[in-house]
Amino acid sequence: MKWFGIGKDRSKLGRYIDQHGISQKELEKSGVSRATISRLCSDDEHQPTISTARKIINFLKKLDSNVNYDDFFNM
Template sequence: MKVFGLGKPRSKLGKFLDRHGISQQELVKKSKVNKATISRLCSGDAFQPSMKNAQKVIKAIRELTGKNVDYDDFWSM
């Protein structure tokens, strides 16, 4: 299993990716969301994505993991 983000603060999304062995780069490719945006989303819970980007990220995660994740799993309204 791959280990990502050692020693860095991780958001709920970042921790989820780590647990499932998904790299941020894989998520960038699958979601077509900017690399800097994915990086900010994974590095702390303070950053909230636009609804458009959130939908792209959720769709990509569902395709990569087969899990039925939702906005509330990673961000609060």
């Protein structure tokens, strides 16, 4: 399994993608900007808009149908 983000502060989303071998670059395919993904992967305090969260969750559901908003965001 590939590990990304070693030594970086990671949010719940950041830890999830690290554990599942998903790069932040790959997460950009969700249609969310690199800067927003970077913030969301490093800081649990940063909460996305509903639209941004939906894009990320819809992308991740293609890889894992059990993913839910509550896994990563306080919405």
